[in-house]
Amino acid sequence: MLQDYFPVVLQALTAIGFAAISLGLSVLLGKKGRKSQYKDTVYECGMLPLSDSSARFSVKFYMVAMLFVLFDIEVVFMYPFALQFKELIAVSTVPLWSALGFVGVLAVAYVYALKKGALSWNE
Numbered sequence: 001m002l003q004d005y006f007p008v009v010l011q012a013l014t015a016i017g018f019a020a021i022s023l024g025l026s027v028l029l030g031k032k033g034r035k036s037q038y039k040d041t042v043y044e045c046g047m048l049p050l051s052d053s054s055a056r057f058s059v060k061f062y063m064v065a066m067l068f069v070l071f072d073i074e075v076v077f078m079y080p081f082a083l084q085f086k087e088l089i090a091v092s093t094v095p096l097w098s099a100l101g102f103v104g105v106l107a108v109a110y111v112y113a114l115k116k117g118a119l120s121w122n123e
Helices: 002-029 061-081 084-090 094-116
Strands: none
Touching: 061 084, 061 094, 084 094
């Protein structure tokens, strides 16, 4: 049983080892740059910087971005089902009800996000 996992463990160790060796060599052999206040200033196409480079975004921006990622991933899960819809329905109607339940959960989550105001930019 354990010998079945040997290739997976070997690949994981190889990947971790390669990453560690690559990072270590880049630190050891990489070019060391000198830091100065002039070099660390923001570069805006040859113009003098107009403001601080670390401008803060509204939390609403991150909320909308996170909701977009979540709903986008859920749609990706629906794609294989849509490709096999005819074959699945020919066998049984259980996949149809499962997909409708999945879409129902997504609809409830979307309505919840709307009610909480997570998608309104004006506030």
